[in-house]
Amino acid sequence: MGLLDNLKTKLNPAKDKVSGLAQQHGDKIQHGIDKAAKVVDEKTKGKYSHKIESGTGKAKGAMDRLAHKDGTGTGGGTDTPPTSPPPAGPPPTS
Template identity: 65%
Template sequence: MGFLNQLKDKLAPAKDKVSGLAQQHGDKIDQGLHKAADVVDRRTKGKYSDKIQAGAGKAKDALDRLAGTDGGKGGGGGATPPGDAPPPSPPTPPSAS
């Protein structure tokens, strides 16, 4: 058995415990992520708002994957897959003025 396999075997109980904690306290962790993102966004005066929100979304996805919930969407990188996009709305007719 190789070194990495031994390491994985020894870390498996810790991963299970962390996964359980993520399931129990996922809502609190999510609130903390959003609160931290808001503080950083305010401190940078919105200059990096898109990057901060993207990072917070990826952290939430990672938390969901760790907890084993459906919110993680498998192995996504924070972007919405093309098949999950809502259909475009029909164009509105011009008003008769």
């Protein structure tokens, strides 16, 4: 058994516990994320609103993945990346 496998085996109970806590307290966690984002946005006078909104969305997405709310189960990093826009080509001719 390699070092990485050994580490995964030892961390699995902690991952399960964090997942359970995220499932139980997901609404409180998301409320806290929103509250923190609002405070930071007020302190920066809206200067970084777009970045704060983006970070808040990413934090909520990570919390949902921890709680397995997206239906992917435990997964192992096998999520497919989001689709990117098609490559730019010549403009269509009419």
